Amino acid sequence: MSLKNLCQKAFPRSLWVYHTNTGSCNGCDIEVINVLTPYYDAERFGIKLVGSPRHADVLLVAGPVTRQVADATRRLYEAVPSPKLVFAIGSCACGGGIWFDTYNVLGGADKVIPVDFYIPGCPPRPEAILYGAAVALGLAPKKAEPELSRQEFLDILESSKEAAEVKTG
């Protein structure tokens, strides 16, 4: 028990990742491999690629989930011991990409398994994947936020309409 506590204190945030391809074109896969090279060196954050989902903490999903691979992806998600994280890497895994409404594709990893982090890009830069991992580890703040831009003229129009209503009413 004390050994377990010691291990939890010594390795609080080292993510062991299992990389899966759910119908991607290999672009995102190559970028994921790129992150693990000495040039980007994800291992300094404790990120390590493992060969079995039973050893993994994080599932890296690349590709829109095709009908063929959907059931295997569900079983893969169940095979990862919890607590677990799922990273959707690339536009395909985030929202389906250009195949979002194709007949043989379910359209994004979040249609099959719950996704915790979305890393869009086609393919995402290795830096973008590292940034996603850094956000997950709490090393970097989240930058993306929903935007609503509106022509100022619309506000002018609405206020003038309201004023006209007040005048007539």
Add this chain to the structure above:
Amino acid sequence: MILSKLKEAWICIKAGRVTLPYPFAPAVPEEGFRGRITVDAEKCVGCGGCANVCTPRAIQVSDPSQEIRLLEFFLERCTYCARCEEVCPEKAVTCTKEFETATNDVQDLHLKVEVFMGTCQRCGRCFETSTELDKMMVTGFRNGKQPQAAEETA
């Protein structure tokens, strides 16, 4: 055996440190990098050309009312092809170099733009305003983007 290991060690030492300091130091993408798109609502005329050429159909155009056209950008499936930037007649859509768009909520990747549209006198549906003159002909519009101008007329 030992000699080959020493040779390998020498190569590693000679190469020095190659790891980029990325998450702790900013990484600026090279020229021509296509990142997250932004839309300038003031320049947009609502022609819908971007939605027409969008390969993943990430841009959806709808008319919630007679005078407003709503453009919704679902950037989670954007493939960063920049065809919307290429086709935009008013240069309202531009690619930034922003690549740090990782998020835990897919709503963060949605972008909405509301654009004023002129109304057709005959059919009542909206159409793209060809010039700024059309805007000026609407009651309450004075001198562009000054909200107090509307109050003066009212």
